[in-house]
Amino acid sequence: MSDSVPKVEIVRRPQEGDVTDVMGGSARWEVTVHEHGLVALLDVMPRFVPVGKTADFAIVQAARVSYGLGTKQVNEDRGLIRYLARHRHTTPFEMVEFKFHHVMPIFVARQWIRHRTANVNEYSARYSVVKDRFYRPSMESIRQQSATNRQGGDQPADVSTAEDFLRYLEATEAHYAEYEQMLEKGVARELARIGLPLSVYTEWYWKIDLHNLFHFLSLRMDPHAQREIRDYASAMFALIQPIVPIAAEAFLDYQLNAMTLSGLEIEALRSGQRPATENNRELAEWEEKKNRLGLE
Numbered sequence: 001m002s003d004s005v006p007k008v009e010i011v012r013r014p015q016e017g018d019v020t021d022v023m024g025g026s027a028r029w030e031v032t033v034h035e036h037g038l039v040a041l042l043d044v045m046p047r048f049v050p051v052g053k054t055a056d057f058a059i060v061q062a063a064r065v066s067y068g069l070g071t072k073q074v075n076e077d078r079g080l081i082r083y084l085a086r087h088r089h090t091t092p093f094e095m096v097e098f099k100f101h102h103v104m105p106i107f108v109a110r111q112w113i114r115h116r117t118a119n120v121n122e123y124s125a126r127y128s129v130v131k132d133r134f135y136r137p138s139m140e141s142i143r144q145q146s147a148t149n150r151q152g153g154d155q156p157a158d159v160s161t162a163e164d165f166l167r168y169l170e171a172t173e174a175h176y177a178e179y180e181q182m183l184e185k186g187v188a189r190e191l192a193r194i195g196l197p198l199s200v201y202t203e204w205y206w207k208i209d210l211h212n213l214f215h216f217l218s219l220r221m222d223p224h225a226q227r228e229i230r231d232y233a234s235a236m237f238a239l240i241q242p243i244v245p246i247a248a249e250a251f252l253d254y255q256l257n258a259m260t261l262s263g264l265e266i267e268a269l270r271s272g273q274r275p276a277t278e279n280n281r282e283l284a285e286w287e288e289k290k291n292r293l294g295l296e
Helices: 056-063 074-086 091-095 106-112 159-173 175-184 189-195 210-220 227-240 245-256 263-271 280-293
Strands: 019-021 029-033 037-045 048-050 097-105 119-122 143-145 153-156 201-209
Touching: 029 227, 037 201, 037 227, 048 056, 056 074, 056 091, 056 245, 074 091, 074 245, 091 201, 091 210, 097 106, 097 210, 097 227, 106 201, 106 227, 159 175, 175 189, 201 210, 210 227, 210 245, 263 280
Parallel strands: none
Antiparallel strands: 019 048, 029 037, 037 097, 097 201, 119 201, 143 153
């Protein structure tokens, strides 16, 4: 060893009691999404927790560190985690991390990568040949452009239009054969790929802490998110729910199934009048919230 690197004595201490693997000894948990897609949970930190605990244990351990206290009973842990979630004390949730393997269409990946709080390593089509996998929606999931939401669609397209769209996708997928021909002729992989459509699949490894994962899920499980990415988000939530059941319950109660009221909306509730704004989008959002609350 170089003289510039000091020797350090490492003390290896045993566990202070019996522990259990939160993934039950499995190498990975998998959920199939659509025909070719995949969400796989590869690893969790902490992977091993005291018997009778879940990975929620790491959240309360971090929250109590300033008091010099260890973990307590599960019912007390639940109350603390729910308090942290309600009051947006998010740092303890960062003590839990998840590592996923995702396989998804490129158009989904390009929405996904906007969430910049994860560590990502994607399959490279410069080094490797793109696989012959394409996303093709069912007839029922082909949607018309929404009249009120510029980002998405809501109502199903008519049968004739849906059939035309599927033929269009079939024609774009046919370019894969030409992609293979270009590779055989010696065209560089990094160039040959550019003719492939956004429906072709990519994949990556994706690691994120629980706080940022909940933020991702709150946006991508929301009914306003694109249906295809909602399917992936729902699969991820199903995988983490048994790992952090208390935190997952708090997420549903205080984020996903909750709503935020603006100052204008609170005043409208008090006065019984509409919000003091002329912004049509704000007014439409207020009407949507009133419907959720069961208010006329």
